[in-house]
Amino acid sequence: MATQTATPTKPKQDSAVEQKIQELRTLFADAPEMAKTGLEHALPSLMSQAAEAQASETESAGRIGIRQGTVSELTVIAPFAPGGAKRLRAVLRLLNGNFSGGRKVGTLHNMRFVFVDNDTRFLFATAYDGQWDPYIDDFATKIPDEMDVIFSAFEGWPGIHSPKVKDWIVKHQIPAEGWYVAHPDLSVAEAGRLKHIGKAVDEFLDKLNE
Amino acid sequence: MATQTPLATKPKSDAVVEQRIQKLRELYADAPEIGKAALEKTMPNLKRELAAGTGTQNAGRIGARQGKVSELTGIFPFATPAGAKRLRVLLQYLEGNFKLADLVGTVHDMRFVFLDNDTRLLFCTAYDGDWDAYIDDFATKIPDALDLLFCDAEGWPGLRSPKIKDWIVAHQIAADAWYVASPNLTVAETRRLEKVGKAVEELLDQVG
Numbered sequence: 001m002a003t004q005t006a007t008p009t010k011p012k013q014d015s016a017v018e019q020k021i022q023e024l025r026t027l028f029a030d031a032p033e034m035a036k037t038g039l040e041h042a043l044p045s046l047m048s049q050a051a052e053a054q055a056s057e058t059e060s061a062g063r064i065g066i067r068q069g070t071v072s073e074l075t076v077i078a079p080f081a082p083g084g085a086k087r088l089r090a091v092l093r094l095l096n097g098n099f100s101g102g103r104k105v106g107t108l109h110n111m112r113f114v115f116v117d118n119d120t121r122f123l124f125a126t127a128y129d130g131q132w133d134p135y136i137d138d139f140a141t142k143i144p145d146e147m148d149v150i151f152s153a154f155e156g157w158p159g160i161h162s163p164k165v166k167d168w169i170v171k172h173q174i175p176a177e178g179w180y181v182a183h184p185d186l187s188v189a190e191a192g193r194l195k196h197i198g199k200a201v202d203e204f205l206d207k208l209n210e
Numbered sequence: 211m212a213t214q215t216p217l218a219t220k221p222k223s224d225a226v227v228e229q230r231i232q233k234l235r236e237l238y239a240d241a242p243e244i245g246k247a248a249l250e251k252t253m254p255n256l257k258r259e260l261a262a263g264t265g266t267q268n269a270g271r272i273g274a275r276q277g278k279v280s281e282l283t284g285i286f287p288f289a290t291p292a293g294a295k296r297l298r299v300l301l302q303y304l305e306g307n308f309k310l311a312d313l314v315g316t317v318h319d320m321r322f323v324f325l326d327n328d329t330r331l332l333f334c335t336a337y338d339g340d341w342d343a344y345i346d347d348f349a350t351k352i353p354d355a356l357d358l359l360f361c362d363a364e365g366w367p368g369l370r371s372p373k374i375k376d377w378i379v380a381h382q383i384a385a386d387a388w389y390v391a392s393p394n395l396t397v398a399e400t401r402r403l404e405k406v407g408k409a410v411e412e413l414l415d416q417v418g
Binding site for chain 2: 197
C-alpha cells in the first residue's frame with residue numbers, strides 16, 4: 001500500500017531544477033486552467049524552495065513515515081471491527097476530546113482521531129519527535145491500556161503487547177507524500193524548556209521594573 | 211458528513227462521572243477481550259480524565275480546537291488519475307518542502323497523504339485560531355500555491371471563488387478527539403520563545 005518517499009538530497013544544480021520545471025509544465029499541460037495559471041505564478045518561489053532543499057530536508061522517520069527536522073508524521077487508516085465504531089465514538093465523546101494520557105508519551109506533539117467513510121474506517125494522525133520504533137515503544141510502555149481501549153475498535157488489532165503490533169501498524173500506515181512543520185527543530189521537550197525560560201524571563205523583567 | 215465536536219464543559223460532578231463509567235462498561239461488554247481488560251486497567255486514569263472536563267473546543271465553522279491550536283482534516287477525491295499523478299510529482303519534486311506555508315504564519319504542520327490507490331487525498335493540518343481567519347490567510351497570502359496543490363481535487367472552485375469555504379466544509383471531517391502537547395503555544399509565540407531562549411543562552415555565555 002505504502003511507498004516510502006525520498007531520502008535527503010543535496011542542493012540541486014540549476015539544470016536539474018530547470019529540467020524538473022519542464023517536466024511539471026508538461027504534466028500540467030492538461031490541468032485545469034487555474035492550475036496552469038497557479039503553476040506559472042507559483043513557480044518562482046516553488047523552485048527556489050526546491051533549490052534550497054538542503055535548508056529543510058524531508059527524511060525518513062525510520063520504519064515508515066517521513067520527518068522534517070526532529071518532527072515525524074504518522075498517519076494510520078484502519079477499518080473498524082464490528083461494533084468498534086460505536087464503542088470508540090462513545091469513549092471519545094465521554095472523554096470530551098481529552099487525552100492527558102498523551103502527555104505521558106513525552107514525544108507527542110499532536111494527535112487526532114477522525115471517523116471517515118460513514119464510520120467504517122478510522123483515521124489516526126500524529127506529529128511526534130524522532131524515530132518510529134522508539135515512538136511506538138513509548139506508547140507500549142507508557143499508556144498500553146489506553147492504547148488497547150482505543151485500538152481494540154479496529155479489525156485485527158493484536159494488542160499493544162503483542163509481538164505483531166508493529167507489523168499491524170505498518171500495514172495500516174500510509175506515509176505522507178508532503179509534510180510541513182513550522183518549527184522542525186523544536187521537540188516537545190524543547191518547547192517545554194522554552195516555555196519555562198520565557199516565563200522566567202518575563203518574571204525577571206517584571207522584577208527589574210518593580 | 212461532518213459532525214461538530216462538543217463545546218467546552220465545566221468540571222463534572224461525581225455522579226456524572228459514575229454514570230459515564232457505567233455507560234462505558236456497558237459498551238465494552240461486547241468488545242474484544244483486549245479492550246475489555248484494558249478498560250478496567252485504565253479505569254483510574256479514565257476517571258481522572260472524565261472528571262477534569264477541560265474539553266475540546268470548536269475551531270469556529272468546523273473542526274476541533276485545544277487551547278489556541280485547531281485541527282483541519284479533509285478528504286478530497288481526485289477528479290482524474292492524471293490529477294493525482296500531477297500532485298504526487300509536484301510533491302516529490304518539492305521533496306516535502308512547503309516553506310511557503312511559513313508566509314501564512316499560523317500553520318503548525320500540514321500533511322498530504324494519498325489514499326485508496328491514489329483516488330483520494332487526505333489533507334491534515336494543525337493551525338492557530340479560527341477556521342475562517344485561517345482560510346482567509348491562505349487566500350490572501352499564498353492563493354496560487356493552494357490552487358496548484360488542490361486544483362485536481364474534484365470540484366475545486368479555486369481559492370478566490372466565493373464558493374471555496376462551502377467546498378472545504380463539505381469535505382472536512384471534524385476530529386472526534388484532538389490532543390495538543392502545548393495547546394497555548396501559537397506558531398508566533400513559539401518563534402518568540404525561540405528568540406528568547408537564544409538570547410538567554412548568549413547572555414549566560416557572556417556572564418560565564
